[in-house]
C-alpha cells in the first residue's frame with residue numbers, strides 16, 4: 001500500500017482532476033498539505049473541458065444565495081488567478097471581460113432587485129441599446145439585462161494551466177488511476193482501492209464531478225449528484241465578428257478572443273451517455289444562425305458533449321461526510337463549476353484545515369436542505 005508522506009497539514013487524497021479537484025489540490029498544497037490526486041484518465045478532460053467558461057451563472061438572480069455567495073467570491077479572484085497561472089506556467093487561460101447580455105428574461109424586476117441586494121452591476125436596456133451592444137445579434141427583442149462585469153475563461157486552458165501549476169507546487173498526480181472502493185473502518189476513512197493499488201491518507205476528498213454520486217453510493221447519506229449531458233458546437237469565425245456573451249431562452253453564445261465562437265448548450269438527462277447527437281447539432285446550429293446570421297458563412301468546427309455534475313438546485317456539496325471521519329466531498333456544481341470553483345476550493349480547504357470559512361458553510365453540507 002502507498003502511504004502518504006508527512007506534511008504540516010497532513011496528506012490528502014483527492015479523487016478527480018477536473019477544475020474542482022485541481023483547484024482544491026492547489027489550495028491545500030499552498031496551505032502546506034501533501035496532496036495526491038488520482039484521475040481515471042488524464043486530468044481536465046471531462047465537464048471541465050466541455051464547459052463554456054462563463055464566469056457567472058446564467059440568469060444569476062434565479063439561484064439560491066448560497067450559489068451567489070460562492071460565485072461572487074470567485075468572480076473577485078478570477079482575474080488574478082488567470083494572470084498568475086499565465087505567469088507561472090506560460091499557459092494563458094484568457095480571462096476576458098466581455099459582458100453578458102441576457103435577452104428578454106421575462107423576470108427583469110427580480111433581476112434588478114437581485115442586482116441591488118447583491119451589489120452586482122446589472123442594468124435593463126432597450127432594443128436599440130441591444131443592437132449597439134452586440135451589432136451581430138439579429139434582435140427583435142425590446143429589452144435585455146446587461147451585465148458588463150461578467151467575464152469568461154477558456155476552461156480547457158484553465159485546466160491545463162492548473163495541472164502545470166499544481167505539479168510545480170508538488171502535487172502528486174496519478175492519471176489513469178481509477179478509484180474503485182472507499183474503505184471505511186469504524187466510521188473513519190482508511191484507504192482507497194484503485195485499479196493500480198491501494199492508497200492511504202489522512203483524508204479523502206471526492207471531487208469526481210458527475211461520478212461522485214456513484215462513488216459515494218454505498219456510504220450513508222450519499223449526495224444527490226447525477227450526470228446531466230450538455231452539447232455544444234463551435235464555429236471558427238474571424239476575431240471580433242461577435243463580441244458579447246449573449247443568452248436567450250437558455251441558449252448562449254461565447255465569443256473567444258481568436259474568433260472561435262461556442263454555442264450551447266443542451267440540458268439532457270441521459271445518464272452517463274456522452275455521445276453527441278445529430279439532432280442537437282442541427283438544432284443548435286439553426287438557433288445560432290437565426291440569432292447571428294453572420295454565422296451562416298462559417299463552418300461548425302467541432303461538436304461535443306460533457307456530463308455536468310447535476311445536484312438539487314445546483315447547490316454543490318462541500319464539506320465533511322456527517323458520519324465518516326476523514327471523508328469529504330467538493331462536487332455537484334452542475335452548470336456552474338467554473339464560476340464556483342475557486343470559492344469552493346477555498347471553502348473546502350478552510351473546512352478541512354479548520355480555518356475561518358470564506359462563506360458560511362452550512363448550505364453546502366451533505367445533509368443540508370437544498371432549495
Ligand SMILES: Cc1cc2nc3c(=O)[nH]c(=O)nc-3n(C[C@H](O)[C@H](O)[C@H](O)COP(=O)(O)OP(=O)(O)OC[C@H]3O[C@@H](n4cnc5c(N)ncnc54)[C@H](O)[C@@H]3O)c2cc1C
Nearest residue numbers: 016018020040048051052053054179209230306337338339
Ligand atoms: C456544455 C457545458 C457547458 C458548461 N458551461 C459552463 C459555464 O459556462 N460556466 C461554468 O461555471 N460552468 C459551466 N459548465 C459546468 C462545469 O463545466 C462543471 O460544473 C465543472 O466542470 C465540474 O467540474 P468537476 O471538476 O467537478 O468535474 P469534471 O470536470 O467532470 O471532473 C471530474 C473528474 O473526475 C474523474 N473521475 C470520475 N470518476 C473517477 C474515478 N472513479 N476515479 C478517478 N477519477 C474519476 C474524471 O475523469 C474527471 O476528470 C458547463 C458544463 C457543460 C457540460
